Amino acid sequence: MTTTPAIELRAHTTLDPVRGDLLDVYAEVRAPLLHLPNYAVHAFGERLDRHGAGPEFTAVLAYVDGQPVGYAYSNTIRHGDRYWQRTTPEPSEEYTGNPVVALKELGVVEAWRKTGTARIIHDALLSAHDDKPFATLMVNKLAGDGAVHRLYESWGYRDLGQSQPSPASPVLTVMIRPTH
Known part of the structure; x- marks a missing residue:
């Protein structure tokens, strides 16, 4: 009988x-998309640097045998943040009136997908x-033929609006859920 290697989570605030x-x-997770300008590693690196300098940056990485197999990172956004300014229709103050955690990226390498x-x-x-x-969070509704959007729905997120974060980005669906 083989045992599944243990996942080690490491959280960082810098x-x-x-x-x-x-x-x-990221390069391994997004390998099939790296030829697209918005998904290129250098474009991700630029976003990562900007987000890493943002308020309350938090990253969680999953490691197996010392190798990263997945990651997520976030910032806190507030009323008036460009995240909300680019969201249409304009979200209600119920969502924008207090600081909110914005999940900027989440990815898992192929071998660890569908494992939880x-x-x-x-x-x-x-x-x-x-x-x-x-x-x-923002998601491309076409990702995985809609599977990624459905996954987020199963985690309690619901559609709030749309956003196009940059000219090179596709139009994304903005989703939201309570943290608890």
Whole structure:
């Protein structure tokens, strides 16, 4: 009988110690999309640096045998943040009136997909922000033929609006859920 290797979660509130691991695992997770400008590793690195310098940056990485197999990271957003300014229709003050945790990226390498690893990483990230009433994220509804959007719905997220974070980005669906 073989045993499944244990997943080790590591949480960080600064980017420097994990930037290399985040870039490496991102490149593996997004390999089929790296030819698209918005998904290129250098474009991700630029976003990562910007997010890493943002308020309450938190990253959670999953490791197996010392190698990263998944990650998620977030920032806190507030009323007036460009995240909300780009969301249409404009979200109600119920969502924008208090600081909210914004899940910026979540990815798991192919060998660890459909194992619950993504949910474990997600929940660990949200637990670091249990003082926030809501968590929000953006998803491409076409990703995985809709499977990624459906997965987030199964985790309690619901559609709030749409956003196009940059000219190179597709139009994304903004989703939200309570943190608890």
